Amino acid sequence: MRQSDFFLPTLKENAAEAQIPSHQLMLRSGLARQLAAGVFSFLPMGYKVIKKIIEILREEMDAIGGQEFLLPALNPIEIWEQTGRVEAMGDVLFHIKNREGLVLAPTHEEIIAFHAKQHIKSYRDMPQIWYQIQTKFRNEARPKSGVLRGRQFTMKDAYSLDTTWEGLDAAYEKHYQAYCKTFERCGISFFVVGASSGAMGGRQSQEFMVESDSGEDTCAIASGYSANIEVATSAVLPVGRIDSNDPIEKFATPNAKTIDDLIEQFGIPEERCAKSVVYIADDKPILIFMRGNDELNESKLQGILGTGNLRPAVAEELIEFTGADHGSIGPINLKSDIRIISDLLLKDANGLVSGANEDGFHLKNIDFTRDCPHIKEFYDLRTVRNGEPSIVNGEPLRIVKAIELGHIFKLGTKYSEALDAKFLDSEGKEHPIIMGSYGIGVERIMACYIEQNHDDKGIIWKKPLTPFDVHLLAINPAKFPEVAQACETLYNELSDAGYEVLYDDRDETAGVKFNDADLIGLPTQVIVGAKNLKDGNIEVKYRESGERKVIPLSSLKDELN
RNA sequence: CGGGGUAUAGCGCAGUCCGGCUAGCGCACCUGGUUUGGGACCAGGGGGUCGGGGGUUCGAAUCCCUCUACCCCGACCA
Numbered sequence: 182m183r184q185s186d187f188f189l190p191t192l193k194e195n196a197a198e199a200q201i202p203s204h205q206l207m208l209r210s211g212l213a214r215q216l217a218a219g220v221f222s223f224l225p226m227g228y229k230v231i232k233k234i235i236e237i238l239r240e241e242m243d244a245i246g247g248q249e250f251l252l253p254a255l256n257p258i259e260i261w262e263q264t265g266r267v268e269a270m271g272d273v274l275f276h277i278k279n280r281e282g283l284v285l286a287p288t289h290e291e292i293i294a295f296h297a298k299q300h301i302k303s304y305r306d307m308p309q310i311w312y313q314i315q316t317k318f319r320n321e322a323r324p325k326s327g328v329l330r331g332r333q334f335t336m337k338d339a340y341s342l343d344t345t346w347e348g349l350d351a352a353y354e355k356h357y358q359a360y361c362k363t364f365e366r367c368g369i370s371f372f373v374v375g376a377s378s379g380a381m382g383g384r385q386s387q388e389f390m391v392e393s394d395s396g397e398d399t400c401a402i403a404s405g406y407s408a409n410i411e412v413a414t415s416a417v418l419p420v421g422r423i424d425s426n427d428p429i430e431k432f433a434t435p436n437a438k439t440i441d442d443l444i445e446q447f448g449i450p451e452e453r454c455a456k457s458v459v460y461i462a463d464d465k466p467i468l469i470f471m472r473g474n475d476e477l478n479e480s481k482l483q484g485i486l487g488t489g490n491l492r493p494a495v496a497e498e499l500i501e502f503t504g505a506d507h508g509s510i511g512p513i514n515l516k517s518d519i520r521i522i523s524d525l526l527l528k529d530a531n532g533l534v535s536g537a538n539e540d541g542f543h544l545k546n547i548d549f550t551r552d553c554p555h556i557k558e559f560y561d562l563r564t565v566r567n568g569e570p571s572i573v574n575g576e577p578l579r580i581v582k583a584i585e586l587g588h589i590f591k592l593g594t595k596y597s598e599a600l601d602a603k604f605l606d607s608e609g610k611e612h613p614i615i616m617g618s619y620g621i622g623v624e625r626i627m628a629c630y631i632e633q634n635h636d637d638k639g640i641i642w643k644k645p646l647t648p649f650d651v652h653l654l655a656i657n658p659a660k661f662p663e664v665a666q667a668c669e670t671l672y673n674e675l676s677d678a679g680y681e682v683l684y685d686d687r688d689e690t691a692g693v694k695f696n697d698a699d700l701i702g703l704p705t706q707v708i709v710g711a712k713n714l715k716d717g718n719i720e721v722k723y724r725e726s727g728e729r730k731v732i733p734l735s736s737l738k739d740e741l742n
Numbered sequence: 743c744g745g746g747g748u749a750u751a752g753c754g755c756a757g758u759c760c761g762g763c764u765a766g767c768g769c770a771c772c773u774g775g776u777u778u779g780g781g782a783c784c785a786g787g788g789g790g791u792c793g794g795g796g797g798u799u800c801g802a803a804u805c806c807c808u809c810u811a812c813c814c815c816g817a818c819c820a
Contacts, residue, residue, distance in 0.1 A: 190752095192753065194769075195754085196753075199813095200814075266820070270820060271818090272818090273819070273820075287820070288820065319819085321818090322819080323743095323814095323816095323818080325813085397819085588820095590820095618820095620820095654779095656779055657778050657779080660777095660778065661778095690777085690780090690781075691781095692778095692779080692781045693780085693782095694779090694780085695779075695780045695781080696781050697781085699780090708779080710779055711779090712779075
C-alpha cells in the first residue's frame with residue numbers, strides 16, 4: 182500500500198478526551214475515531230488489525246469444532262422476556278422505539294437456545310459448539326477508556342450444547358485451551374481468575390484478565406493463585422482466643438464512631454475490635470459481624486444470601502433494628518431479633534470489643550463461644566487485601582487492576598429451561614440441553630495489545646496482529662530519483678515475496694516520516710536514503726528494540742527472514 | 743443515576759472573572775519559493791451558527807435561564 186494513497190490520518194497531539202495509552206494511540210496513529218460516547222469507527226489501518234484478530238479467533242474456534250453463525254442484532258423482545266432478562270438487564274438493553282417488540286441484542290444465549298429448541302431434539306444431535314463474531318449493543322451507563330467499554334462492540338461468543346454435565350466440562354475445557362492459545366498467539370500477557378458468575382447464572386466461571394491500571398476489575402494474584410477480588414480468599418489467620426476469662430463489661434465511648442477511634446482512644450488492639458454492618462436484603466435486615474478493619478465483600482454476601490437485591494441500612498433502620506446508630510452496633514442486646522452472620526475469622530474468638538447497641542457505649546471481653554450462641558452462621562465475607570498470604574503457598578497476594586478480555590461460563594440449563602430447549606436421551610427421557618457460554622471482546626484484544634506494547638513514541642506492532650509487516654520509507658525521493666527508483670523496486674519485490682508493505686512515498690521530510698513510522702509502529706522499517714544508497718546500502722530499523730542496521734540492498738530479503 | 747469538569751477553525755488551546763474596534767495563537771490545510779536523515783523556513787491565503795434555544799443590554803464568546811454533547815470520579819456492569 183502506498184501511503185500517499187492510504188487514508189491514515191495521524192495526529193501529532195493527543196486528543197483531549199483520550200486518557201489511557203491505548204485510546205490515545207489508537208486515535209493518534211489513525212486506527213480509529215470516536216463517533217459518539219462508546220461508539221467508534223475503525224479506519225482502514227485499524228480495521229486491518231481487527232480482521233487479523235478475528236481470523237485468529239475463527240481459526241481457534243474452528244480448531245475445537247466450532248461452527249460459525251451469522252445471527253441478527255435485532256431480536257424479538259418476547260424471547261428476552263421468557264428468560265427474564267429484559268428486567269434483569271434493565272437499561273443496558275437497547276429498545277427499538279419506532280418498532281414495537283424489538284431490542285438490540287447485547288449477547289446471544291437466547292437466540293442460540295431458540296434455534297437449539299427448533300432443531301436439537303435428540304442426544305444424537307450433540308455435542309455442538311456454535312459461535313459468532315459480531316456486533317453487540319449494550320447501553321452502558323458510562324462508556325469509558327476508549328474501546329474498552331463501549332455501547333457497540335465486536336464480540337466473539339460461543340455456546341456449547343451438551344447432553345451431560347461431563348460433556349459441558351469437556352466443552353468448557355476446550356474453550357479454556359482455545360482461549361489460552363488465542364491470547365498467546367496475539368502476544369498478550371494474561372492470567373486466568375476464578376470469577377463470580379453474577380446474574381448470568383451458572384456453575385463455574387473464569388475470566389481471562391490483562392493486568393492494567395486502566396482495568397475496571399480488581400484481582401488478587403500470586404504464583405499458583407489468581408482470583409477476581411469478588412471471590413478471592415487468603416490465608417489470614419483467625420482472630421482466635423486470648424488467655425482471659427473476664428466477663429463482658431460495658432464502657433462509655435462517647436467520641437468513638439469508628440474502629441480507628443476505638444484503637445486510638447482506648448488502646449484496644451486492632452485485631453480485637455469487631456464491627457457490625459447492617460444490610461437490607463430482599464427487604465429483610467441482616468447484621469454482618471466482622472473484624473474491625475476488614476472490608477465487607479458485597480459479591481460474597483450476594484452469593485451467600487442468594488440475592489443481588491441488597492443495600493446498606495440507613496440510619497433510621499439501624500436504630501429501629503439495633504437500638505443504636507452506626508458506630509455503636511454489636512451482636513449482643515440487639516433491639517430486634519434479626520439474622521446475624523459472622524466472618525469466619527471471628528469464629529470461636531474471645532476478648533472482642535464491639536458496640537453495645539446503645540449510642541456511646543461499647544462492650545469488651547466478648548467471648549463468641551460463651552456470649553454469642555445465637556450466632557450460628559459463619560462465612561468468608563471479607564475482601565482480601567494486598568500482601569495477605571495466598572491460600573496456595575503463603576506467598577503475598579498482589580491486588581492489581583485488570584481488563585477482562587474473555588469470560589467462560591458453565592451456564593447449565595437456565596436458558597434451555599426458560600426457552601424449553603429439550604432433547605430425548607437414549608431411553609426416551611426428556612432433559613434440558615446443558616449449555617456453556619464463552620465470550621471474547623475483539624476490540625479489547627486490540628486495546629490490551631497496545632496497552633502492553635507501546636513506548637513514548639507510539640505503538641510497537643508484532644506478528645501476527647501488525648497491520649503491515651514492513652514500513653518502507655523513501656527519504657527525499659523527489660530530490661533523489663535513485664531513491665524513488667530503488668523504493669519502487671523494493672516495494673514490488675517485497676510485495677511479490679509475500680510481505681505486506683506500507684510504502685511511505687509521500688512528499689514529506691525525513692523527520693515527519695520517521696516520527697510517523699515510530700508512531701504507527703510497524704515491526705520493521707526499511708529506510709532508503711541517498712547517502713546509504715550511494716554505497717549500495719539501505720538501513721533496517723526494528724521498532725521493538727530500536728536496533729538499526731545498514732546493510733547492502735541485495736541482502737534485505739535475508740535480513741527480513 | 744449522583745458528584746465534578748469541559749464545549750471558541752480539522753486538532754490542541756487563549757480570550758469569559760471585569761460585556762465594547764474586524765474573535766486570536768500553535769499545528770494541520772492551499773499557493774509560490776527555498777530546503778531535505780528525526781515532526782524545516784520565508785511570503786501570501788482559505789477556513790468560525792464562539793455547542794443549541796431563549797433572555798438582559800445601545801452592544802454578548804463574555805452576564806442570566808434552559809437544553810444538549812463529551813470527559814473524569816462514584817454507583818452499575820449479563
